Amino acid sequence: MPSMHSKNPNGTTAWFRDMFSIGFISAFVYAFMLGSRELGVPDEARYCEIPREMVAAGHYITPRLDGVLYFEKPPLFYWLQALSIHLFGLGQWSMRFWTACFAVTGCVAVYAMGRHLYDRRTGWLSALVLGTSLLYFAMGHIITLDMAVSVLLCLSLFAFVWAERQPMGARRRWGMGWAFALAALATLTKGLIGIVFPMMAIGLWIILYWDWGQMRRMYLGQGVLLYLVIAAPWHILMQMRHPTFLHYYFIRQHFERYLTDVAHRYQPFWYFLPVVFAGLLPWSLFAFQAARFHLRTTWAERDRYRSVMLLVVWVVSIFVFFSASDSKLIPYILPIFPPLAILIGRYLAHRWQEPLSRGDQIAFVAAGVFGVLLGGAIAFVVPLDQASLEPHTMPLVMACVGAVFALTGVAAAAVGLRKGLARGVVVLACGFTVFLWGVNIGAHYLDTRTIKPLMPALLARLTPRSIVACYGGYNQDLPFYLRRRVEIVDFKGELGYGTTLEKTPWVMGGSRFWRQWRSRRTVYIVTNRRTYQRLEKQHIVMHMVAQNAFHVIVCNKG
Numbered sequence: 001m002p003s004m005h006s007k008n009p010n011g012t013t014a015w016f017r018d019m020f021s022i023g024f025i026s027a028f029v030y031a032f033m034l035g036s037r038e039l040g041v042p043d044e045a046r047y048c049e050i051p052r053e054m055v056a057a058g059h060y061i062t063p064r065l066d067g068v069l070y071f072e073k074p075p076l077f078y079w080l081q082a083l084s085i086h087l088f089g090l091g092q093w094s095m096r097f098w099t100a101c102f103a104v105t106g107c108v109a110v111y112a113m114g115r116h117l118y119d120r121r122t123g124w125l126s127a128l129v130l131g132t133s134l135l136y137f138a139m140g141h142i143i144t145l146d147m148a149v150s151v152l153l154c155l156s157l158f159a160f161v162w163a164e165r166q167p168m169g170a171r172r173r174w175g176m177g178w179a180f181a182l183a184a185l186a187t188l189t190k191g192l193i194g195i196v197f198p199m200m201a202i203g204l205w206i207i208l209y210w211d212w213g214q215m216r217r218m219y220l221g222q223g224v225l226l227y228l229v230i231a232a233p234w235h236i237l238m239q240m241r242h243p244t245f246l247h248y249y250f251i252r253q254h255f256e257r258y259l260t261d262v263a264h265r266y267q268p269f270w271y272f273l274p275v276v277f278a279g280l281l282p283w284s285l286f287a288f289q290a291a292r293f294h295l296r297t298t299w300a301e302r303d304r305y306r307s308v309m310l311l312v313v314w315v316v317s318i319f320v321f322f323s324a325s326d327s328k329l330i331p332y333i334l335p336i337f338p339p340l341a342i343l344i345g346r347y348l349a350h351r352w353q354e355p356l357s358r359g360d361q362i363a364f365v366a367a368g369v370f371g372v373l374l375g376g377a378i379a380f381v382v383p384l385d386q387a388s389l390e391p392h393t394m395p396l397v398m399a400c401v402g403a404v405f406a407l408t409g410v411a412a413a414a415v416g417l418r419k420g421l422a423r424g425v426v427v428l429a430c431g432f433t434v435f436l437w438g439v440n441i442g443a444h445y446l447d448t449r450t451i452k453p454l455m456p457a458l459l460a461r462l463t464p465r466s467i468v469a470c471y472g473g474y475n476q477d478l479p480f481y482l483r484r485r486v487e488i489v490d491f492k493g494e495l496g497y498g499t500t501l502e503k504t505p506w507v508m509g510g511s512r513f514w515r516q517w518r519s520r521r522t523v524y525i526v527t528n529r530r531t532y533q534r535l536e537k538q539h540i541v542m543h544m545v546a547q548n549a550f551h552v553i554v555c556n557k558g
Contacts, residue, residue: 026104035093038450044143045477048095051081069498076188103140106151107131113158126345135279146331149190154338156182180223184230201314267328289359290347311339364416371409378402401438457546471527489513
C-alpha cells in the first residue's frame, strides 16, 4: 500500500483528494438530467412501485407489486429506494438516485483499485473508461438491480484483491471481512450470484496457481459467518412467513432461469460478444490491444501479477457463465465492466506518452469510421423508424445526438493520429460524454411505453371511490403515478405466482369485471389501442378519457 504520510504524493491525502475529485466529476456527469425522463416500463416502474408500496403500507419484509406477493428478487435495493422516498419524496430523480450513486461509487472504486495495483494515471484512466462506457452510463440512469449488484460484486472483488496483498494479520482479516460482507449485500440485492461469482472467480484463480493455502489465508470461518449473519436473516424470515418461498426463489428464479428458457430470454452463445463491444464503446476500440498487453504480460509473469490475473479470471469466468445460460439480457454482463475498465485503463496509461502503435492507429481510424457510420444512423435512420412518435421534435434531437457522435469520432481520429494517444483519448472522452448526455435526452423520445402523458386527464377526473383497471395487461408505471393499487383484468404475467398464495380479488377475470363495469361505480379502463379496438367491436359502451398512439383510457360514465 502507499505511504500513509500526507506529504507523500502517494499518501492518504492525495488518494482522498483524487477520490473526491472523481466522485464529484462523476456525480455531475450522472446527475445531469437524471430525472427528466419518465419511468421506463416495465423495469423502472416495477423497482419504484415495490418500494412505494413498502412505504405506503409500512411493511418492509415481504415485497409486493400492486399488492400481490412478489418473490422474484431480494429486498436490499427496495429498502434503499424506500429510504430515498423518505428523504426526497416520490419522483423520477429521487427514484434514480441510488442507481446513479452506485454508478459513481463504481468509478471511484476502479480508480482506487487501478491506483493500488499500478499507479495514479492508471486509476484516473480506469475511472474515465468506466464512467464513459456506453452500457455502464446507460445503466447508471436506468432503475434496475444490475448497477447495484455489479458495483457491490466488484467492491467485494476489490476488497479481496487488496486483502490478498496484505500480510497475515488485522489488515488482511479486515479486508477479507469486507469482501464477504459486500458479497452478502450483493446477495441481498440480486440473489445467489452475490456469492457464486466471487467463489467462482477466486476458486478458478486458486486452481490456476494451485495455491490451496489461500483457503486458509482467506479467514474462511470468519468470512462465512459474517456472510450468513448479513444475508441469511431475511431469507429465513421470508420462509417462516411464506412456506413456499425458498423453493420458488431458489429453484424457479435461480436454477430454472439459468438452465432453461422459462423466462423466454434465450439468445445464442455468442450473444454477449457484440453486447460487450457495443457496451464498452468507445473504449472497446482499444480492447484488443489491452487484451494482448495483459495476457502476454500477466501469463509470462503470472506469479508477479497474481492480482491482475484475478481480474482477468473474473472477466472471463463471468462472461462464460452468462454465455452458457439459457436466459440472457444485456445488463447481465455489467459486472465485468469495472475490471475491464482497469485493464483498458492500464493499457492506456502504459501507452500514454509513447508513439502510436499500429493497433492504436487502427483504433483511432475506427473511431472516425464508426463515428460517421453510426452517427449517421442515429441522425437519420432512427428518426425515420420512429417518425410517428414525435414527428417534429424527435428528429431534431436525434440529429444533434448523431452529429455529436460523428464529430467525436472524427475529431478523436484527427487529434489522436496527429497529436498522439493522450490527446486523442481526452477528445474521445469529452466528446463521448456529451454524446451520452444526448442519448439520455433522446431516450425520452424513443421509450414511449409510459402511461404518464395520459395521467393529467385521468387524475383530473379520479375520485377516491373510482376504480382504475388495466385490461388485458399490466401498465407497471400506472400505480406509481396514481399512488394507488389498480385492478388487473384478464392478465397475470409475473404476478401469477403471488395470486396463488393469497386472495387477490383485484386481479380478476373478464366476467366479474364487466359486472363491475355495469354497476353504479365509476370505472376506468387503461389498455392498449389494439385491445380497445377489439372492445369496440364487441359494442362495449365506453367514453373516451385520453389516448395516444399506444394507450387508451376509457370510462363507463360519460
